[in-house]
Amino acid sequence: MPVHYATPAPDALFPVTGVRLGTAEAGIRKLNRRDLTLIEFAPGSRAAGVFTQNRCCAAPVTLCREHLAGDGSIRALVINTGIANAATGEQGMQAARDTCAAVAKLLGCTVDEVLPFSTGVILEHLPVDRLIAGLPAAFADLAPDHWHAAAHAIMTTDTVAKAASRRIALDRKTIAVTGISKGAGMIRPNMATMLGFVATDAGLSPALLRQLAKDAADASFNCITVDGDTSTNDSFVVIATGASGCLIDSASSPHWPAVRDAVIGVARELAQAIVRDGEGATKFITLRVGGGATVAECRLVAYAIGHSPLVKTAFFASDPNLGRILAAIGYAGIADLDAAGVRVWLGSQVGSEFEEVLVSESGGRAESYREEAGARIMQAAEITVRVDLGRGAAEAVVWTCDLSYDYVKINADYRS
Amino acid sequence: MPVHYATPAPDALFPVTGVRLGTAEAGIRKLNRRDLTLIEFAPGSRAAGVFTQNRCCAAPVTLCREHLAGDGSIRALVINTGIANAATGEQGMQAARDTCAAVAKLLGCTVDEVLPFSTGVILEHLPVDRLIAGLPAAFADLAPDHWHAAAHAIMTTDTVAKAASRRIALDRKTIAVTGISKGAGMIRPNMATMLGFVATDAGLSPALLRQLAKDAADASFNCITVDGDTSTNDSFVVIATGASGCLIDSASSPHWPAVRDAVIGVARELAQAIVRDGEGATKFITLRVGGGATVAECRLVAYAIGHSPLVKTAFFASDPNLGRILAAIGYAGIADLDAAGVRVWLGSQVGSEFEEVLVSESGGRAESYREEAGARIMQAAEITVRVDLGRGAAEAVVWTCDLSYDYVKINADYRS
Numbered sequence: 001m002p003v004h005y006a007t008p009a010p011d012a013l014f015p016v017t018g019v020r021l022g023t024a025e026a027g028i029r030k031l032n033r034r035d036l037t038l039i040e041f042a043p044g045s046r047a048a049g050v051f052t053q054n055r056c057c058a059a060p061v062t063l064c065r066e067h068l069a070g071d072g073s074i075r076a077l078v079i080n081t082g083i084a085n086a087a088t089g090e091q092g093m094q095a096a097r098d099t100c101a102a103v104a105k106l107l108g109c110t111v112d113e114v115l116p117f118s119t120g121v122i123l124e125h126l127p128v129d130r131l132i133a134g135l136p137a138a139f140a141d142l143a144p145d146h147w148h149a150a151a152h153a154i155m156t157t158d159t160v161a162k163a164a165s166r167r168i169a170l171d172r173k174t175i176a177v178t179g180i181s182k183g184a185g186m187i188r189p190n191m192a193t194m195l196g197f198v199a200t201d202a203g204l205s206p207a208l209l210r211q212l213a214k215d216a217a218d219a220s221f222n223c224i225t226v227d228g229d230t231s232t233n234d235s236f237v238v239i240a241t242g243a244s245g246c247l248i249d250s251a252s253s254p255h256w257p258a259v260r261d262a263v264i265g266v267a268r269e270l271a272q273a274i275v276r277d278g279e280g281a282t283k284f285i286t287l288r289v290g291g292g293a294t295v296a297e298c299r300l301v302a303y304a305i306g307h308s309p310l311v312k313t314a315f316f317a318s319d320p321n322l323g324r325i326l327a328a329i330g331y332a333g334i335a336d337l338d339a340a341g342v343r344v345w346l347g348s349q350v351g352s353e354f355e356e357v358l359v360s361e362s363g364g365r366a367e368s369y370r371e372e373a374g375a376r377i378m379q380a381a382e383i384t385v386r387v388d389l390g391r392g393a394a395e396a397v398v399w400t401c402d403l404s405y406d407y408v409k410i411n412a413d414y415r416s
Numbered sequence: 417m418p419v420h421y422a423t424p425a426p427d428a429l430f431p432v433t434g435v436r437l438g439t440a441e442a443g444i445r446k447l448n449r450r451d452l453t454l455i456e457f458a459p460g461s462r463a464a465g466v467f468t469q470n471r472c473c474a475a476p477v478t479l480c481r482e483h484l485a486g487d488g489s490i491r492a493l494v495i496n497t498g499i500a501n502a503a504t505g506e507q508g509m510q511a512a513r514d515t516c517a518a519v520a521k522l523l524g525c526t527v528d529e530v531l532p533f534s535t536g537v538i539l540e541h542l543p544v545d546r547l548i549a550g551l552p553a554a555f556a557d558l559a560p561d562h563w564h565a566a567a568h569a570i571m572t573t574d575t576v577a578k579a580a581s582r583r584i585a586l587d588r589k590t591i592a593v594t595g596i597s598k599g600a601g602m603i604r605p606n607m608a609t610m611l612g613f614v615a616t617d618a619g620l621s622p623a624l625l626r627q628l629a630k631d632a633a634d635a636s637f638n639c640i641t642v643d644g645d646t647s648t649n650d651s652f653v654v655i656a657t658g659a660s661g662c663l664i665d666s667a668s669s670p671h672w673p674a675v676r677d678a679v680i681g682v683a684r685e686l687a688q689a690i691v692r693d694g695e696g697a698t699k700f701i702t703l704r705v706g707g708g709a710t711v712a713e714c715r716l717v718a719y720a721i722g723h724s725p726l727v728k729t730a731f732f733a734s735d736p737n738l739g740r741i742l743a744a745i746g747y748a749g750i751a752d753l754d755a756a757g758v759r760v761w762l763g764s765q766v767g768s769e770f771e772e773v774l775v776s777e778s779g780g781r782a783e784s785y786r787e788e789a790g791a792r793i794m795q796a797a798e799i800t801v802r803v804d805l806g807r808g809a810a811e812a813v814v815w816t817c818d819l820s821y822d823y824v825k826i827n828a829d830y831r832s
Contacts, residue, residue, distance in 0.1 A: 121739060230743070230746075231743065232746060309645065322539055323538020327470060327472060331471070412730070
C-alpha cells in the first residue's frame with residue numbers, strides 16, 4: 001500500500017487534444033497482463049525529453065536521444081514492461097529499431113517520429129517478435145480517454161497507477177496537461193526518471209519545449225529518491241500537440257507562465273506519487289536543506305540523509321533516533337562543514353497546523369528538545385526534515401520514503 | 417548469525433608484552449552487561465590512529481586527535497558502549513576530558529596519555545559519572561590474557577566478538593600482534609572504522625607507526641562497507657609497546673616487512689570480520705574492480721555496487737539478477753565510461769576450486785553465460801564479483817555483505 005496516494009479516477013484525467021492511447025497484452029511481462037502501450041500524437045506534435053545519465057543506459061534510451069536530435073517532431077511513443085532492454089548490446093539496439101519501424105508502418109509516419117521505452121529486468125533480451133505481434137491490438141484500442149488504462153499498463157512493481165492532470169483556460173481556449181509515470185524501485189533519477197510522460201495540447205516551440213522538459217524534470221523527478229539506484233532506463237518526455245490552437249513561441253508569451261506551471265505541477269505530482277509508492281514505503285519524507293553555500297551542497301546533504309539506510313529504517317520504526325540524521329549530514333561530503341552551525345528540525349502536519357520542533361543546534365541536542373515531541377512527529381505518515389547548514393542562502397528539497405521489510409521482500413522476490 | 421566467522425578461542429589470542437586489559441559493568445548500555453573496557457600499556461608505548469572523516473565527529477574522536485598530536489606516547493585506552501558521545505556539543509567534550517582525567521589518576525599518567533572511545537546512540541549524553549564509577553572495577557580486572565573479554569565488552573549490535581592475532585619470530589625474539597574490533601552497522605569507514613585496536617610488542621618509531629596505522633587502515637577498514645553510513649565515531653589505533661625488545665627505527669630495518677605484514681594481516685581479518693557480522697548479513701561479497709584508469713574510479717565502482725540496495729537484496733535472495741550490477745557500474749560516476757568495454761564475472765569457491773563465470777561483455781550478456789551457472793554461484797555464502805572496466809591497469813577491492821530482512825529489523829529496533 002502506498003503512502004496516501006490513490007490513482008485519480010478515469011474522468012479526472014482530461015483528454016489532451018491530439019493524443020490517443022491504446023494498450024494490449026503482448027505476453028512480455030506475464031500472461032493476461034496489459035504490458036504494451038501505444039500513445040499516438042496528431043501530426044505537428046513535438047516532444048522533448050531528458051534521459052538517464054547511467055553510462056549503461058538501455059537501448060531505447062539511446063534511440064530516443066537519436067530520434068529527438070532534430071526538431072522533436074513526434075507521432076508515437078511505444079512502451080513495454082517486463083524487459084528493460086538494457087545491457088543487451090547490439091541485439092538490443094536492433095530490437096528497439098525494429099519496434100519503432102513496426103509502429104511507423106502502422107501509423108504511416110517515419111521511424112524517427114517514434115520513441116521507444118522499456119522497463120523491467122536488465123540483461124535479458126526483449127522478445128521483439130511478441131512485442132510487434134501485439135501492436136495491432138494496441139493500435140485498435142487507441143482512444144483519447146485511455147490515460148487511466150495506459151497508466152496501469154506501464155506499471156511493474158508499482159502498487160498503484162500514477163497519473164495527474166490539469167486544465168487551464170487561456171483566451172477562451174482550454175489547455176489540458178495530462179501525464180502518467182511509473183516507478184517504485186531503482187529510483188534515484190539523474191536528469192530524468194523511470195518513465196514519465198506529460199502531454200499538453202498547447203503548442204510550444206522546440207526551444208521552449210526542450211527548456212520546459214529540463215525545468216520540469218529538475219523540479220520533480222530530479223528531486224526524488226527511493227533507494228539511490230539510478231536506473232538504466234529513466235526517461236521523461238513532454239509532448240506538445242498544439243491541437244488546442246494555443247501556440248506559444250517565446251518565453252515572453254502571456255500564456256507561457258500558466259502552461260509552464262501546469263506542466264511542472266503535473267510532473268511534480270507524478271514524481272511524488274513514485275515516492276509515495278516507493279517499494280515497501282510506509283512514510284513520505286520531505287528533506288528541506290537550506291543555509292547552504294551552493295544548491296549542490298544542499299542536494300548533497302539531502303541525498304545523504306535520503307539514502308542512509310539507518311535514517312530510513314528509523315523512519316520505518318517511527319523511532320526518533322535523530323543522531324543518524326546528524327551522522328548523514330556529517331558524511332555528506334562538505335569538507336569544511338562546521339557541525340556547530342547546523343540546525344535540524346522535524347515537522348509534520350497535525351490537522352490544519354504544521355508542527356515543527358528544533359532537534360539539534362550548536363553541535364548537539366537542542367536544549368528545548370523533548371523526546372516525546374520527536375516521537376509524536378515520527379508517528380506521522382508524512383514528515384519533513386528541515387536542515388539549516390548555517391553557511392549561506394542556497395536551498396534544495398528532496399522527497400524520499402522509509403526502508404521497510406517489504407523493500408527487501410519485493411526486491412528479493414522481483415524475478416520469481 | 418554472521419557469515420562464516422567465529423571469535424578465535426581465548427588461547428588463540430596471544431598476549432602482547434606490555435599490554436593488560438580489564439572490563440567492567442558501568443550500567444551505560446544495559447544492566448548486567450560489561451560495557452566499559454580499559455586497556456593499559458607499559459611506559460614507553462606509542463600509538464598512532466586514523467579517525468572518521470565525518471564532519472559531525474564524536475567528542476572522543478576530537479580528543480583522540482588532540483592527544484595523538486605529539487609523539488604518540490600512550491598509557492591507556494578507555495572504551496564505553498551504549499552511548500556514542502556524538503553530537504553532544506561542549507558537554508560531550510567535557511565528559512570525554514573527565515573520563516581521561518579519571519583514568520590518568522588511576523594509572524598515574526598524564527591526561528594526554530589516555531585515549532577515549534565511545535560507541536552507541538548518537539545525540540544522547542554520556543552518563544560520565546557512571547562511567548567513572550566503573551573504572552576501579554575495570555582497573556582491578558587488568559590482565560594480559562583478557563583480549564577475549566575485551567573483544568566482547570566493546571560489542572554493540574555485533575553478534576560475535578571480533579579478534580585476530582599473529583605471532584612472528586625474529587632474531588630469537590617473539591613479536592605478538594593482537595587486535596580487536598567492533599561494528600556491524602553504520603559501516604562505511606572513511607579513513608578508519610568503528611573501533612579497531614591492534615597492539616604489538618614490537619617497538620616502532622613515531623613516523624613508522626603513523627605510516628603503519630594509515631597503511632593498515634587503507635588495506636582493511638577502508639575497504640569495507642555494510643550500509644554506506646560513515647559513523648561519527650570510527651577510530652582505528654595501532655599501539656606499539658616495544659616490550660618485546662625488538663625495536664624498529666626505519667623502514668630499512670630487516671624486521672619491518674614482517675611486522676608490517678602482521679599488523680596489516682590482523683587489521684584485514686578484523687575488518688572482514690565486521691562485514692561477515694554485518695547487520696543481517698547472510699553473504700560475504702568481495703568486489704574486485706580492475707582495468708580502471710585510476711584506483712579512485714575503481715573504488716567508485718566497487719562502492720556503487722556495494723551500496724546498491726538492489727544488488728544487495730539480489731544477493732540475499734541468491735537471485736542472479738545481474739543486470740542490477742551493470743546498472744550500478746553505469747551510475748557509479750565515471751562520466752566517460754564505455755559500457756561496451758566493461759566485463760563482469762561472478763565467482764565462488766567450490767570445494768578446493770575457485771569457479772568463475774563471465775556474465776557480461778560488449779555491453780550485454782556474455783554469449784557463453786548460462787543462468788544455471790549464475791544461479792549456482794549465487795547460492796554460495798562467499799561470492800566474488802569481478803569487474804574489468806577496460807580502461808587501464810588500476811584496481812581496487814571492497815568487501816561487503818547482502819541486505820536482508822534482518823538489517824531492517826535490527827535498525828528499526830535498535831533503541832528499543
